[in-house]
Amino acid sequence: xxxxxxxxxxxxxxxxxxxxxxxxxxxxxxxxxxxxxxxxxxxxxxxxxxxxxxxxxxxxxxxxxxxxxxxxxxxxxxxxxxxxxxxxxxxxxxxxxxxxxxxxxxxxxxxxxxxxxxxxxxxxxxxxxxxxxxxxxxxxxxxxxxxxxxxxxxxxxxxxxxxxxxxxxxxxxxxxxxxxxxxxxxxxxxxxxxxxxxxxxxxxxxxxxxxxxxxxxxxxxxxxxxxxxxxxxxxxxxxxxxxxxxxxxxxxxxxxxxxxxxxxxxxxxxxxxxxxxxxxxxxxxxxxxxxxxxxxxxxxxx
Amino acid sequence: xxxxxxxxxxxxxxxxxxxxxxxxxxxxxxxxxxxxxxxxxxxxxxxxxxxxxxxxxxxxxxxxxxxxxxxxxxxxxxxxxxxxxxxxxxxxxxxxxxx
Numbered sequence: 001x002x003x004x005x006x007x008x009x010x011x012x013x014x015x016x017x018x019x020x021x022x023x024x025x026x027x028x029x030x031x032x033x034x035x036x037x038x039x040x041x042x043x044x045x046x047x048x049x050x051x052x053x054x055x056x057x058x059x060x061x062x063x064x065x066x067x068x069x070x071x072x073x074x075x076x077x078x079x080x081x082x083x084x085x086x087x088x089x090x091x092x093x094x095x096x097x098x099x100x101x102x103x104x105x106x107x108x109x110x111x112x113x114x115x116x117x118x119x120x121x122x123x124x125x126x127x128x129x130x131x132x133x134x135x136x137x138x139x140x141x142x143x144x145x146x147x148x149x150x151x152x153x154x155x156x157x158x159x160x161x162x163x164x165x166x167x168x169x170x171x172x173x174x175x176x177x178x179x180x181x182x183x184x185x186x187x188x189x190x191x192x193x194x195x196x197x198x199x200x201x202x203x204x205x206x207x208x209x210x211x212x213x214x215x216x217x218x219x220x221x222x223x224x225x226x227x228x229x230x231x232x233x234x235x236x237x238x239x240x241x242x243x244x245x246x247x248x249x250x251x252x253x254x255x256x257x258x259x260x261x262x263x264x265x266x267x268x269x270x271x272x273x274x275x276x277x278x279x280x281x282x283x284x285x286x287x288x289x290x291x292x293x294x295x296x297x298x299x300x301x302x
Numbered sequence: 303x304x305x306x307x308x309x310x311x312x313x314x315x316x317x318x319x320x321x322x323x324x325x326x327x328x329x330x331x332x333x334x335x336x337x338x339x340x341x342x343x344x345x346x347x348x349x350x351x352x353x354x355x356x357x358x359x360x361x362x363x364x365x366x367x368x369x370x371x372x373x374x375x376x377x378x379x380x381x382x383x384x385x386x387x388x389x390x391x392x393x394x395x396x397x398x399x400x401x
Contacts, residue, residue, distance in 0.1 A: 286346050286391075293386065
């Protein structure tokens with residue numbers, strides 16, 4: 001790895017693996033001149049069909065930084081590194097572990113997130129980004145699992161009755177939630193993990209951090225275990241001129257639970273079908289029931 | 303009747319091994335996390351073995367799912383109970399927050 005990277009980046013003083021996702025790896029790389037980089041590399045030949053290639057992710061990061069979003073600055077697309085596609089970006093500081101962030105969240109964070117999201121939604125959609133009807137896509141994903149889930153079906157019907165035609169023209173981050181934010185004591189440092197960027201309905205992004213799974217146990221604070229939703233929503237609406245209502249967020253919160261329940265099931269299949277064997281993926285199959293219960297409970301109280 | 307330890311006791315032995323010997327010596331955050339995930343997986347398997355109740359049949363669930371998708375009304379409390387039964391095996395603590 002070191003030799004392959006030095007061929008592209010020049011002399012390196014240290015390199016070590018910091019995160020080895022089943023499909024993507026992250027390497028902390030220090031160049032001899034003191035520059036601190038993070039190298040994202042594919043760890044399997046075939047990337048999950050609904051995520052971007054690393055070349056596309058590199059271009060998305062560039063577009064985000066150009067739009068003034070606090071995202072890691074892309075440094076160099078590296079192409080093939082030791083048989084797998086990779087790129088280098090700025091290594092940002094801050095805490096990313098959800099459980100630690102919600103323990104004592106910075107007060108400014110909810111409004112900062114609204115400001116970042118407003119900027120993200122102003123990015124010109126790139127031509128290679130996936131787009132299309134979100135409800136149809138998740139029906140197709142659920143069918144690909146090949147296991148009956150009446151609770152998810154119930155959630156999808158409830159959502160499809162209330163979202164006749166989701167808007168599909170806005171650049172969306174696709175995974176905007178605690179766990180994908182680098183945070184320090186002053187608040188937001190950087191918005192990370194852009195591999196699910198797509199063109200879709202912006203309300204999907206606005207509601208995603210509200211989903212219970214992303215509160216990391218701090219359920220009394222509806223916005224990602226960080227704070228109340230209202231100041232975040234108000235700031236977002238103020239900056240974008242959109243009039244997203246709390247009622248709309250309620251519908252998209254149910255949809256968010258549907259999406260993450262299906263996400264757990266599809267990721268688990270990567271273990272079951274032998275594509276990416278991993279105990280983490282395996283248990284996700286049994287975690288889907290948590291989102292099923294939450295969505296039924298939300299609907300019961302709607 | 304298998305010789306002892308039976309399946310549940312074997313799972314328990316592995317959980318104790320992971321908790322007592324692997325977790326305290328793992329200095330890598332990722333290995334620590336994955337050890338906890340593995341212990342959780344064994345906990346699920348252990349509760350599944352211990353639960354006497356039969357899960358709903360594939361046939362019945364497939365039929366229910368198809369009816370709901372077709373737009374037929376469904377019994378929400380019954381659906382919640384079906385999911386609660388799954389959670390009592392996969393994550394009983396999760397349900398407590400709804401009480």
